[in-house]
């Protein structure tokens with residue numbers, strides 16, 4: 001593998017920067033179960049990084065470690081060149097990391113708009129007294145953030161469902177709103193856990209387009225988990241392959257596709 | 273045909289997020305305010321004030337308070353009676369300790385004290401939820417009533433163990449004590465209701481309200497996208513308790529005048545307010561009013577109609593009241609957790625489209 005520590009240029013001419021996040025020798029145990037076993041990889045500024053692997057490989061667990069929701073049993077998380085101390089998930093969010101969930105985790109009783117406004121929680125600065133009076137900063141802030149959210153609503157083409165309680169939306173749209181909620185935070189790093197699971201072909205195409213556009217237009221770094229190999233090959237710059245909690249491959253889609261361990265894992269060669 | 277959004281265009285986001293986006297609703301709201309301030313004070317008598325209007329207004333404040341905690345933030349509480357007692361006793365201590373300061377500040381101060389106590393008793397919510405939290409707040413309820421009974425300092429060592437409100441005036445007009453006129457009681461409660469409902473509306477439509485609802489709907493996701501659960505839950509407890517404390521202070525000082533804590537602020541009060549919130553509608557300010565009105569009016573209505581007109585025995589009418597409320601609670605919990613407020617919303621939605629249903 002060529003040295004890429006100074007960044008690289010992709011086949012389609014996008015500039016990828018230096019290391020944004022680095023996972024160093026992460027191990028995660030749940031009692032006797034080892035969900036992640038001594039895995040290291042990095043995510044670079046501006047790239048689309050995929051994590052793939054069969055069910056139960058530990059992919060979601062890895063995103064949960066990045067989100068601060070799981071605390072690794074061993075290993076270190078480095079972000080923007082320094083070791084991240086142990087943090088609560090909301091503090092990780094404040095650092096500019098947003099995400100979506102494998103099983104949609106929207107706020108069902110709230111409208112699309114309110115869900116997305118909640119995505120901007122970490123940017124809200126007005127005091128409770130100002131909010132109680134709907135006065136000064138509180139009111140100004142509300143319309144400023146509304147404007148930002150409206151841009152994302154336009155971008156995702158969900159104007160028509162702005163005021164609809166998300167619990168009433170069909171599955172595909174809920175997935176889109178969840179992406180919207182994460183985008184509303186204007187994150188530096190966006191984590192997507194199976195953003196296309198359960199979608200039909202057309203919805204998958206839409207979602208792929210949104211993911212590429214987010215990366216392209218906003219320069220957002222993206223780490224995504226996906227099952228559909230075709231989608232992964234199309235979207236991602238580099239791929240980490242996991243199997244039974246271990247990393248079995250890491251590289252460009254082409255490198256990974258030709259890796260014998262990966263082929264075995266995907267063809268279901270028995271593990272003994 | 274009048275109830276339309278058409279021709280009522282929003283030109284800014286501020287317009288779009290106002291409380292009554294439809295003009296007709298706004299007019300109706302102003303009309304209600306005009307009647308409440310401009311008509312009722314002139315025609316109110318003791319019976320209407322004491323049996324209906326004053327308790328309705330005070331319960332509405334308490335119901336908004338509980339609705340913030342339970343309806344908006346999803347934290348169950350059975351401690352409402354106890355927190356009302358905190359408001360009442362705080363108000364009493366402030367009234368007797370600082371007689372030179374206006375009663376209005378005593379009531380507000382009582383609200384802040386209750387907010388502090390509420391946040392303290394809200395601490396367990398950081399670890400426990402649902403049934404276990406309900407039991408913890410129940411413990412708070414019994415502890416607080418016991419405390420106010422047990423420690424003479426709270427009732428200034430009075431021989432009866434009761435607290436009673438001395439006369440206090442606002443702009444020279446008595447609002448507490450035996451010489452208070454019906455309209456003065458009504459008007460001071462109305463002022464508190466209007467301001468507090470406005471505050472509740474502001475809080476629930478903004479950042480902090482969204483953080484409460486996010487915790488209610490999915491607490492783990494809320495934390496991962498940046499809601500500090502500690503802050504969200506404790507502010508919900510504090511704000512909720514502020515409202516309930518103000519309600520308790522008014523209930524004692526303006527409405528009853530004298531209070532024996534176990535009798536007035538017992539567990540029944542906690543349930544009464546909870547029923548108001550469930551019947552009126554969880555997560556709705558309007559529903560808090562509807563629920564309070566319903567629970568206050570229902571017994572009065574049954575008594576007047578069944579006992580007064582049809583000559584039923586009083587206890588039978590009271591039993592019927594229990595049965596109706598019980599049945600409604602079950603029906604609403606199963607079929608319509610958003611209560612009367614949702615029925616109202618559905619009716620409006622139908623009306624908006626009428627006479628062209630598609």
Ligand SMILES: Nc1ncnc2c1ncn2[C@@H]1O[C@H](COP(=O)(O)OP(=O)(O)O)[C@@H](O)[C@H]1O
Pocket residue numbers: 030033034035053054055056057058059060061062
């Ligand atoms: N909270 C948890 N408690 C216990 N085991 C868990 C927990 N989360 C994940 N696991 C286990 O870790 C392994 C990896 O799961 P997961 O990360 O969800 O896999 P993937 O997303 O790759 O399908 C599985 O064996 C799963 O049962």
Ligand SMILES: [Mg+2]
Pocket residue numbers: 059060061102
């Ligand atoms: Mg998974």
